[in-house]
Amino acid sequence: MNDFTTRHIGTEADDQAQMLAALGYASLDDLTDAAVPEAIRLTAPLDLPAALSEFEVQRQLAALAARNVPGTSMIGLGYHGTVTPPVIRRTVLENPAWYTAYTPYQPEISQGRLEALANFQTMISDLTGLPVAGASLLDEGTAVAEAVAVAHRVSRKGGVVVVDANLLPQSLAVLRTRCLATGVEIVVAGDGLAAALRTHQAFAVVVQVPGADGRLPSAAELGELAGLAHDNGAQLVAAADLLALTLIEAPAQWGADIVVGSAQRFGVPLFYGGPHAGYIAVRQGLERQLPGRIVGLSKDADGVPAFRLALQTREQHIRREKATSNICTAQVLLAVTASCYAVHHGPDGLAAIARGVHDRARRLAAALLAGGLSLAGDAFFDTLTVAVPGRAAEVVAAARASGVHLRLVDADHVGVSVGEDTGAAELAVVASAFGVELTGAVAGGLGDHHRETDYLTHPVFHAYRSETELLRYLRGLSDRDFALDKGMIPLGSCTLKLNPAAAMEPISYPGFAGLHPFVPEADAAGYAELIGQLCDWLAEITGYDRVSLQPNAGSQGEFAGLMAIRSYHLAHGSANRTVCLIPASAHGTNAASAVMAGMRVVVVATAEDGSVDLTDLAAKIAQHADDLAAVMVTYPSTHGVFEETITEICRQVHEAGGQVYVDGANLNAMLGLARPGRFGADVSHLNLHKTFAIPHGGGGPGVGPVAVREHLAPYLPNHPLVASAGPAGSYGPVSAGPFGSAGVLPITWAFIALMGADGLKRAAQSAILAANYVARRLEAAFPVLYSGASGLVAHECILDLRDLTRRTGVTVDDVAKRLVDYGFHAPTMSFPVAGTLMVEPTESESRAELDRFCEAMLAIRAEMDAVADGTWPADDNPLHNAPHPASRIVAADWVHPYSRQLAAYPAGVRPGPLGSGGRDKYWPSVARIDQAFGDRNLVCTCPPVAAYES
Template sequence: MERARRLANRALLRRLLAAAGSTTSPAPSRGISTLAPAAAGGKQRPRARGAHQYAQGRQVSASALQPSDTFPRRHNSATPAEQAAMASACGFNTVDALIDATVPSAIRAPTMHFAGKFDEGFTESQMIDHMQRLASMNKAYKSFIGMGYYNTHVPAVILRNLMENPAWYTQYTPYQAEIAQGRLESLLNYQTMIADLTGLPMSNASLLDEATAAAEAMAMCNGIVRGKKKTFLIASNCHPQTIDVCQTRADGFDIKVVVADAKDFDYSSGDVCGVLVQYPGTEGEVLDYAEFVKDAHAHGVKVVMATDLLALTSLRPPGEIGADIAVGSAQRFGVPMGYGGPHAAFLATSQEYKRLMPGRIIGVSVDSTGKPALRMAMQTREQHIRRDKATSNICTAQALLANMAAMYAVYHGPAGLKAIADRVHGLAGTFAHGLKKLGTVTVQDLPYFDTVKVTCPDARAIAKEAVKNEMNLRVVDANTASFTAESLASEVSSSIPSSLARESPYLTHPIFNMYHTEHELLRYLHKLQSKDLSLCHSMIPLGSCTMKLNATVEMMPVTYPNFANLHPFAPTDQAAGYHEMFDDLGDLLCKITGFDSFSLQPNAGAAGEYAGLMVIRAYHNSRGDHHRDVCIIPVSAHGTNPASAAMVGMKIVAVGTDSKGNINIEELRKAAEANKDNLAALMVTYPSTHGVYEEGIDEICRIIHDNGGQVYMDGANMNAQVGLTSPGFIGADVCHLNLHKTFCIPHGGGGPGMGPIGVKKHLAPFLPSHPVIPTGGFPLPEKTDPLGTIAAAPWGSALILPISYTYIAMMGSQGLTDASKIAILNANYMAKRLEKHYPVLFRGVNGTVAHEFIIDLRGFKATAGIEPEDVAKRLMDYGFHAPTMSWPVPGTLMIEPTESESKAELDRFCDALISIREEIAEIESGKADALNNVLKGAPHPPQLLMSDTWTKPYSREYAAFPAAWLRGAKFWPTTGRVDNVYGDRNLICTLQQASQVAEEAAAATA
């Protein structure tokens, strides 16, 4: 009887689970074609049999049992009713009719489907469970491997209030300085920290990683001598990944890299432009480079030092030794290892080389009232402005991580950092002393900071035993049986000789000496964030930059300890969760793009461009076509393309566009045929940066292939392709993806980002590898002939890949397709609303735009004396960040709403632009003064509005509150309009210099 009862209960349970089965499976996403019946007003789905609501006496529909935490309806903001209304406003009966009129039928791909668990998409709770499972598969052992990556503690106040705070990670690059003063101050802190610790007067506001920073320094050395000396020497004690990245980069610049012991460097050829040494070395040794530097300088050779910031609190800094350039990583200043990144790297030098410096530089200027204000200096060096002349990835930065490292220094101060350094050095010393007492091994006699080299007969066996005890050691050379280890023990006397000990002060500015308690740092962080506009406040409609929702569930895994605390060179079996994610993400990206293999190594969009072109170069070289070096680039391609082509040594042939903004196909055909014997590639952006789907893109690809070239498609606008078409379907051979654009990695105030590249099968063998842990594509091709190494870590900035992975996994194939459709719908809706007030510059053949569009402001210069900058600054008074300004067409604004903004927000932004157009009309009609008007006076910060005197011909109230919604919530610009020219003519990029400017300004206004 008991057994029968249990069987009956099980049967009943099975029936109940069958009736409610939809509660445990992902629900269909809300979008264009999969509407929930209540919202769509359509026919109900079939009811779940056996599910009754007895209390009300009616059955419960299956839809009522669907999970409530499905993700697409949270990401794709427009409701079905709003979608229908917006499509109607654009002149179409349905959204799909609008899409059919916009995306050329010749390139429409079949419906996109993912296999198995990813097709319908995880719910948010399922995704959390899935990522926790992957995290549990990783083993965050203690890693004593070193090589530029170190265990560090992220102070909780920085973790919670900066790294996990959308007010910091959803900011855009600070091109609009007046609404970015907070993070600009933090980045100025970072530059000051780097300058102080390296002993060099000028630093950038971060680069991608130490290895690429060293490669940039190599390019600087070559640029200083105007390319007349083509040899670069690298000391063999540099990190292996740094050596490989430099060798790969040198290939494109036709630089000869020679790796040797520094004491054996030979300058007799007269062809050496620079040298690179590691300080401390990769095996821990601290060498005195004073005489070495003097010798190099005597031969006209520049010296680059790769160094460690924590060590420089104890060691003589490179600037005092005489080095010309210092590079390195700020990772150990409170940024988790993250299996390789993202981390802020640095490059410091003298002002003599400021025009050759890579990266973004924060400088001090003055605003319209004469008060000090911060801005990005020397923006004319950016790739999208200098194009092929900008032979550096200077658009790349890691601002969010630079801010973390800067705050780490602010929190600890000079004394706190020195205490940490002393402890680290003391632990290493105790470890070395203990081994010497054992007497069974040989400990290296050279001075060290934190890494001890030990020679012993059974190093591999010791390393294996250490793994059993959850510790990773580095086996340097199996033949000599030695390993390095960074130890944890008690303090001992210093290994550093007095000749190498630092005596000069650092971090003396009050900023680094006043926020050492948590509540003070908390207040400082919030003070700065209050000065910055982010997605927390309003939409940021930047064309080609795609500032959209970075959902909290996507961000959560980034700070899981078992994702955050892995060393990138740990044994791969300790990163099983990461590698399952890599495999799945590579497969998903292949399905999305129509490619056969993906490399996850490039850690920025520009790095992806460079990597993709290097793959093409390697492919041609493998076929004996070394002469193929011509790259055709339309003027409508993404702005970074020409610089990337120059970096791989390609000759650029530009082709124009027609009156509608499309590539001039006949001009392109002539260029391809004229260069058919040497054609390497075409670089094309699709949809174009003019915001249209070009009808002839498939023909363009055929022309390039027929003339022996490969098609490189820039992935900047991939968010207008997903689910509708794909680069592989169109005919491209390689494409990089800006994961921070299409796939939701946040912008972080200018970084982080990732730029993986997808390739067709014939290019897969050439994907980048790594000298420490060999890599390749996902899936890995049978044959490999890698182009070299692109980034310092094997899988680039692996820690932020979970963001894109979770976004794709939760959206599912239908949710992603809907996202593309809604992005196109939103852009067309806004264009339709604005076309009566501003000319829309380019449209497709059926009168529609893609996911972004350009409005033309050029006529206002003649009619009202108004420039795009005036409109951009006035938008700040309305609480908005300006769209992309004067690019790709001077005198215009490029607007991209994305799919994650609601109709209400789109309307609010349109209302602001329409109101500004009315303000321009008042100038045109003579009602407002042509020189002294609300646009020329914008933005209007509180200190200006509340001053004792007001001489403007318009009211304070109208300056501050031009729209009704501002009464309820107002984001205030914190400074008047910043003088860009003054800032470049008087370049100031450290806190000490900034303080002098502030004192002078105060004296002038006293």
């Protein structure tokens, strides 16, 4: 192993030897030979390049970044030049306190990012004028599709959506993919939206403001369109530029029911198309149909206002095939960045940036008009479409030669979009490329648009004008969170492993961060090579033949893979094959994604040992043999076991004419040990944010590439503007960016290059060792629910608390909250089995940290016993009252039957020098939060200061 591998894997050789001895094995190979079924086991090492050092990896990535030519991007189409304030770049985007955090399902230890997301929601709600906003979506294209899905759910009118011909082309293409699967008809209104609404019985109409060509519909026209839509019983969806909304009237004022878009231009780098935070806001009455996450305000057990995720009963992990969406991750890190950008600039600063952009566009418009050229419209915000008959390619080439990228619309038209980073020099370059002279004159404007409603009035958007104050605010927020830089996050199925700094640094290289996704392919040569190599490496690791990196979340990867299966059956004359078999234990996204892909979910029972019930599977296959499209299984299983029956499952489904989808959520346990594409699977999505070191970012970005065997390769996603993104005959794109969240792909490239074949295998083996070590240490106190034929688990184990709960009244929630007092994030609660905890230690944790976790769990078991024997009342004990914030510990009155010291400093938690075994105490900022109160009293924007005072 190289130096990096030994640092990435937390357990040292001596520790591993002792851990193996405790399990009765002589080596890692012996352990994994016993755990991994022989039928699927690899017999030869992966064919990957030799591992590189950190220095070599960064040097190669720097060379790849240098082959990209960002220039100044004036292409537009939803991606704009922006300036990330250095204080935000360094203290948020590049700060492990923010990027190594997990989804805030444990709100008591997530108050920092939840507050930042509440700021984001407030920003979106204020600018759109709508009362309820979500905590971000994946990108603008998928946000448009989600908005149409919301409108379809609430409407009782037919299956037609009328779409603005001026919608961003990638958004239209993503919407076509979604509607193709669900049977919704799209009518593109070439002759005007109003005329199309009068012709078709539509449930929704979608308008782009401003349009893709830059034209800004008049406020009067938009108001009339909204009135006509509502008279016809349709919902009006507006895809709106967030910066433009600081100057033009809020869409709610002219009648929009749903507003979506991207927050990219609020300080988030271009990143070659992603990751970026999409946004969505809805009118009153649609909040329970909203896809994704909503941050809401509730209160803790002491009445202190506290944030948490609201209305989770809408989400896929609870409602499965009836969920509002299959989205499992948001774009939290990018939404936080955008919200901090708004906090940094405030309403006046944002308006000044917008006015500067608009004024520079007007100045360029005046020069073009004075030179005899014509524009697409008189009213615009930042984008001009210029008629240059027969000269478009010449103009674009001239600007490119001087370092500015313009948009080649067609042979006769050029698009120009002014960004925050566009200065006088760039305007002069553009004017020269068109053959005109830049003057001081201005032309055009916003038409009849004028923003009259206030926005960002909350004190948070006014209080941090100085960098000193902003820095302290951001530090204060991160201190309220628990992230991987503070301690172990043993969440089962989530794989919270090290995100190495050497892999993280390159995403900030200008060649990676500053590139527009629609530059000429010659100017993205570095990305092309990186993407090609990464696809080859992932194909080798998984045993598949082709990989698409476009899906920008695991849920998107699922959808893309299922759409490939659907397309394959359609191409072979089997349109009737729409049944998808899904085990009862599967993650909720599986069922939700299947419905989105136009399939019908049939649930397969789970056997007593946690495996797929083969008898029930055979019966379901026989029952649906003529209509069987696919089976979706997770391997190793959702129960954390290498099932011996996986090859038999594949055989039975293939014999019935179906395809096998293996969910790649647990791929970390198979690296270098087994390859799903070679043991019978046809398609998998991968979670780069789990297996390949891209950080979870507090709930996103996620990256969910889809890998397929050769017969499904023609049905991988493509893109309307970038031919190299996928096969021409595909169903279309699933994400707005041609390569999804391309900006974070250097992390996975670096991780694989640093580890090499041997390192990846050692990582999987070490993860399996850690899980079995924890299981063995805890099984006497907390029975391990499932294990394989060898008595071993895979990379995670399920601890069964159900009998203990019956005897003591202590629930998994109590244990999860008490772990906070011990300085841990909780394991996964009640999934896949209610009343259990699923623990995944990963390969990155040291034996000392594994032991600290085990000792905390054993101490908690002793506390449970003290409740059982009557030492403490069932309703007044350290578990029931956990977590214990400092405010409780220092309260004047202490009325509990246990000491303050036990509450705050339980066994193993002691102060002292860090180098001598001491540990800083993690203090939650709030006590246990009342979830039900927050759902009954939904508040999803920043509350007034008076709410905190009361």
